[in-house]
Amino acid sequence: MKLYNTPMPAPNPRRVRMFLSEKGVSIPLVDVALARGEHKAADHIARNSLGQTPVLELDDGTCISETVSICRYLESLYPEPNLFGDGALEQAMIDMWVRRVEFQMMSPAGMFWRHAHPFTAKVVVPQYQEFGASNRGHYERALMWLDGELAGRDYVTGDRFTVADICALSTVDFAAWIGLPVPEGAAHVKAWHARVSARPSAAA
Numbered sequence: 001m002k003l004y005n006t007p008m009p010a011p012n013p014r015r016v017r018m019f020l021s022e023k024g025v026s027i028p029l030v031d032v033a034l035a036r037g038e039h040k041a042a043d044h045i046a047r048n049s050l051g052q053t054p055v056l057e058l059d060d061g062t063c064i065s066e067t068v069s070i071c072r073y074l075e076s077l078y079p080e081p082n083l084f085g086d087g088a089l090e091q092a093m094i095d096m097w098v099r100r101v102e103f104q105m106m107s108p109a110g111m112f113w114r115h116a117h118p119f120t121a122k123v124v125v126p127q128y129q130e131f132g133a134s135n136r137g138h139y140e141r142a143l144m145w146l147d148g149e150l151a152g153r154d155y156v157t158g159d160r161f162t163v164a165d166i167c168a169l170s171t172v173d174f175a176a177w178i179g180l181p182v183p184e185g186a187a188h189v190k191a192w193h194a195r196v197s198a199r200p201s202a203a204a
Contacts (some may be wrong), residue, residue, distance in 0.1 A: 002028040003070075004047060004055040010034070011106075011174035013054040014204065015067045016074075018135035018166045021201035023078045068098060071163055079115040083163045089155075097157050101171060104145065108138035117178055139180050143172075143189055150188035154195060161196065169196050 003020075005013045009099040020027065032038045032053050035097045040051045047055045056064045056073065064070050077083050085091030113131025114124045142181060146168075150156070172182060181190050196202060 001059055002030055002057050004032050004033055004044065004053055004057065005029040006034055006053045009174055009177045010053065011170040012052075012067045014170045014173075015166050016054045016056070016070050016203035018170070018201040019038050019071045019083065019163065021204040022081065022083060022161075022166070022199075023074065025078050044191070068163070068167075071166075078079060083161075083166075085162070094157050094162050094164050097162075098167050100162060101156070101167045104142040105139065105168065105175075106171045108135040108142060109171060109178070109180055111135040112139065112175075112180060113178050119178075136180060139175060143183055143186050146152075147183075147186040147188045150192050154191070161199070165192075165196050166201075169193070169202065 003013075003016060005017065009016060015191045018030075032044060035052075038044060039053060044055075045051050047057060050065065052065065054067060054070060056070045060062070062075055072084065075082075085094040112132050112135040114120055115128045116135070117132070121127055132133075146156075153159060156159050157166050172189070176182065182193065
């Protein structure tokens with residue numbers, strides 16, 4: 001088993017690396033350089049027809065794409081510590097928060113990155129810069145919404161660290177890197193960010 005990976009600041013491969021770190025599991029990493037177009041090479045397209053990373057390749061050649069799907073598979077192999085929930089209610093709540101992070105936070109950050117950032121201008125044609133810039137406000141509002149949700153609890157889903165925190169941290173850090181910092185008034189988000197960033201897995 002090996003993971004086709006892209007180093008920081010790519011947020012999605014980082015999710016899987018953090019997940020593996022929380023599990024105390026190490027698997028071989030094969031770096032795919034996006035800047036050199038390696039994700040669009042024929043051998044990688046054969047692994048993932050969308051030409052994206054990460055991809056988990058199993059020993060029999062089966063390839064799993066999409067970060068949450070990869071993490072769910074890894075959870076089945078390495079069930080402890082549990083990061084997807086114990087029992088129907090907790091599993092549903094964690095799944096709800098993963099989707100909220102992806103739709104409310106990662107979506108506007110991604111649109112800002114694609115349409116308003118100079119790094120992507122050569123590969124996203126056409127770039128709709130006015131639309132891209134409008135996502136700054138959407139992202140900031142999402143962070144302020146999250147700030148209210150985090151009041152009175154340490155982690156995204158409650159009192160323990162889960163895959164939802166991994167998804168949120170990778171999003172917030174990537175957003176900051178592309179020019180979308182945590183709003184000054186989001187004190188609960190900043191406290192949460194400091195808390196989860198102190199975990200060893202955050203360096204993965």
